[in-house]
Amino acid sequence: MTDIRLTNTRTRKKEPFVPLDPANVRMYLCGPTVYDRAHMGNARPVVVFDVLFRLLRHVYGTDHVTYVRNFTDVDDKINARAAATGRDIRDITEETIAWYHEDMDALGALRPTHEPRATDYIGAMITMIEGLVARGHAYVAEGHVLFDVRSYPDYGRLSGRSVDDMIAGARVEVAPFKRDPMDFVLWKPSDADLPGWDSPWGRGRPGWHIECSAMSHELLGAAFDIHAGGIDLQFPHHENEIAQSCCAHPGSGFARYWLHNEMLQVEGKKMSKSLGNFFTVRDLLDQGIPGEVIRFVYLQTHYRKPMDWTAEKAREAEKTLQKWHYICMTVRPSRSAPTEFLDALADDLNTPQALTLMRKYAKQGNAADLLACGHLVGLLEPSMGLWFDRNDHLKLGEDPRIFEITSVRERARAAGRFDLSDKLRKLLIESGVAVFDHKPTSRAFKEPDALLRYALSGANKAWEAGDKLAAEASVNLLRSAGFQISLDEDGPSAITGFDEVKFDKHYEEHMEKALLEAQRVEETLEPEADDT
RNA sequence: GGCGGGUUGGCGGAGAGGUUACGCAGCGGAUUGCAAAUCCGUGAAGACCGGUUCGAUUCCGGUACCCGCCUCCA
Numbered sequence: 001m002t003d004i005r006l007t008n009t010r011t012r013k014k015e016p017f018v019p020l021d022p023a024n025v026r027m028y029l030c031g032p033t034v035y036d037r038a039h040m041g042n043a044r045p046v047v048v049f050d051v052l053f054r055l056l057r058h059v060y061g062t063d064h065v066t067y068v069r070n071f072t073d074v075d076d077k078i079n080a081r082a083a084a085t086g087r088d089i090r091d092i093t094e095e096t097i098a099w100y101h102e103d104m105d106a107l108g109a110l111r112p113t114h115e116p117r118a119t120d121y122i123g124a125m126i127t128m129i130e131g132l133v134a135r136g137h138a139y140v141a142e143g144h145v146l147f148d149v150r151s152y153p154d155y156g157r158l159s160g161r162s163v164d165d166m167i168a169g170a171r172v173e174v175a176p177f178k179r180d181p182m183d184f185v186l187w188k189p190s191d192a193d194l195p196g197w198d199s200p201w202g203r204g205r206p207g208w209h210i211e212c213s214a215m216s217h218e219l220l221g222a223a224f225d226i227h228a229g230g231i232d233l234q235f236p237h238h239e240n241e242i243a244q245s246c247c248a249h250p251g252s253g254f255a256r257y258w259l260h261n262e263m264l265q266v267e268g269k270k271m272s273k274s275l276g277n278f279f280t281v282r283d284l285l286d287q288g289i290p291g292e293v294i295r296f297v298y299l300q301t302h303y304r305k306p307m308d309w310t311a312e313k314a315r316e317a318e319k320t321l322q323k324w325h326y327i328c329m330t331v332r333p334s335r336s337a338p339t340e341f342l343d344a345l346a347d348d349l350n351t352p353q354a355l356t357l358m359r360k361y362a363k364q365g366n367a368a369d370l371l372a373c374g375h376l377v378g379l380l381e382p383s384m385g386l387w388f389d390r391n392d393h394l395k396l397g398e399d400p401r402i403f404e405i406t407s408v409r410e411r412a413r414a415a416g417r418f419d420l421s422d423k424l425r426k427l428l429i430e431s432g433v434a435v436f437d438h439k440p441t442s443r444a445f446k447e448p449d450a451l452l453r454y455a456l457s458g459a460n461k462a463w464e465a466g467d468k469l470a471a472e473a474s475v476n477l478l479r480s481a482g483f484q485i486s487l488d489e490d491g492p493s494a495i496t497g498f499d500e501v502k503f504d505k506h507y508e509e510h511m512e513k514a515l516l517e518a519q520r521v522e523e524t525l526e527p528e529a530d531d532t
Numbered sequence: 533g534g535c536g537g538g539u540u541g542g543c544g545g546a547g548a549g550g551u552u553a554c555g556c557a558g559c560g561g562a563u564u565g566c567a568a569a570u571c572c573g574u575g576a577a578g579a580c581c582g583g584u585u586c587g588a589u590u591c592c593g594g595u596a597c598c599c600g601c602c603u604c605c606a
Contacts, residue, residue, distance in 0.1 A: 012536095029606095030606075031606095032606080033604090033605085038606090039606090041605085041606055042605095042606050043606085044606065045606055046606085075604090076604085077604070077605090156535095159535065159536080159601085159602085160535055160536075161534065161535055161536095161602080162534095165533095165534050165535075165602095166534075166535090166602065208604085229606065230605085230606030231536080231537080231600070231601075231606080232600070232601060232605060232606060233601095233605085233606065234535095234536085234601075235535080235536095235601065235602065236601095236602080236603095237605090237606095260606095261606075262537065262538085262599095262600080263537090263599080263600055263601095263606075264606080265599075265600095270599075270600080300544080300545070300555095301544090301545075302545090302546080304537085305537080305538075305545095306537070306538065306599065306600080308544090310543095310544085312543075312544080312556090313544070315556095316543095316544075316555075316556055319556085320555080320556095344546095347547095350546075350547085352545060352546055352554090353545095353546055353547070353553095353554090355545095355554090355555090356545085356546070356547095356553075356554045356555075357554095359554065359555065360554080413565090416565095418565055418566075422565095422566070422567085425566095425567075426567095429567085429568095434568080435567080435568075436567095436568060436569055436570085437564085437566090437567080437568075437569085450568085453568085454567085454568090
């Protein structure tokens with residue numbers, strides 16, 4: 001069995017991963033507060049811990065891993081959003097959850113086993129808080145219930161700070177009713193305008209932190225294996241979760257391995273609205289950057305290092321994935337990924353190393369392993385590769401006409417009739433098919449870009465040579481294929497748009513013509529074939 | 533002020549106390565009837581100052597700079 005090693009923030013060490021129960025490995029990831037589209041930073045933990053989920057399923061068995069990722073759908077940010085827009089809170093959270101699913105699905109993240117909503121667990125939170133009060137770890141003050149950090153000696157251990165240190169340089173909110181400035185709210189009163197639930201302390205709502213403690217307890221038990229999230233959650237969120245959970249369930253130990261991913265930057269700077277480099281996953285998807293490409297970029301940086309999102313990385317990733325998809329088009333994945341690949345992932349999720357190995361397999365032409373590895377990290381999946389098909393990279397043979405014409409071309413080339421072969425190639429390219437001739441064989445697939453390259457360079461060359469008619473012919477060809485382009489005194493303009501429907505129509509018409517021509521060529525070749 | 537992370541060749545980005553990371557770009561070459569592509573080779577690094585060591589980019593200490601958290605934040 002693959003030995004997984006993970007860096008545990010709690011011990012600051014890379015440790016062998018030993019689950020409490022190999023038949024039910026349990027992990028919890030802090031999910032989003034649902035009031036807005038997920039931004040690029042939100043998506044990083046989702047993707048990297050999705051790889052962990054996949055690895056655990058691979059090692060322990062698909063049915064032996066329970067993965068919980070919550071939705072925090074009660075929070076003052078949501079209330080503020082509702083107040084600002086006049087919308088119903090439930091509308092906002094429902095819509096945001098649907099968006100979240102759309103966007104994370106696009107990134108190839110598997111849905112967790114459970115996606116609990118905080119508002120469905122208010123009762124569990126109240127029970128937990130009652131327990132904390134009963135054990136003397138929490139106290140009621142002015143309608144609030146507060147956690148007493150001094151009652152938990154290990155408070156600060158996860159983040160490596162002591163209560164006294166924190167207070168020293170701190171700008172903590174010193175509410176007069178707090179026994180200690182670091183005490184945090186478990187329950188707070190709601191006025192009539194705010195969402196609220198009846199509780200022993202009056203109508204109110206939970207504070208931040210308690211929802212994760214309650215939900216992880218309900219779904220995973222008092223002790224479970226992995227708790228993950230962004231490093232920014234280390235303090236105070238995770239620290240407070242530990243304090244609550246360990247005090248509510250003494251001796252349980254709560255989560256055993258704490259994993260934290262480093263933060264995301266954009267072009268070397270912190271992502272922020274004021275710098276104008278703030279964007280959501282949806283923004284990138286809408287720009288036409290496929291989710292699979294975004295995922296690849298995430299995986300190319302180790303999760304415990306700061307990651308920089310750049311347009312350049314996306315371009316490189318897209319190129320690599322194009323190549324890989326092409327290589328894998330006709331193969332089935334090998335039964336299991338190579339050991340070295342699993343070892344890379346098992347070594348604290350070394351995804352950059354894993355991708356390097358995939359490059360190696362691609363270079364070796366080892367498509368079966370490449371594909372198997374891809375599936376293990378959520379790449380090259382049929383559902384994710386849709387963008388590849390959407391770009392009309394259809395495999396050889398998928399359109400039987402391309403296959404037929406290509407066969408005729410191969411025979412023509414074998415017979416030394418390059419004139420006939422070239423004629424057919426031209427027809428293919430003008431139809432919108434990319435053609436690559438190799439020694440005896442040839443491959444071809446539908447690809448608008450091939451026509452674009454061919455006609456655009458043709459138009460430019462003709463224009464420079466002063467042949468306006470030829471330039472016009474090339475431009476017209478492009479137009480007929482759905483490319484928006486104009487021709488004026490300065491020559492051909494840049495492409496300003498692409499109409500896919502128009503292209504498909506163009507493709508169909510030209511393909512029929514090319515097929516007829518191929519049949520004619522075949523007749524020409526026939527006698528020679530018989531003579532030989 | 534406290535806590536934590538980072539600093540690798542033109543760019544991205546790993547591992548390993550001593551041996552080529554790898555990818556992109558560059559350069560050189562091969563191959564190809566043409567187009568497109570493909571293939572091979574190759575230079576280049578580890579912020580700075582000390583220490584440990586036969587030997588450190590890799591371990592230890594310090595300095596500088598960058599980033600994050602300490603207040604809602606993935």
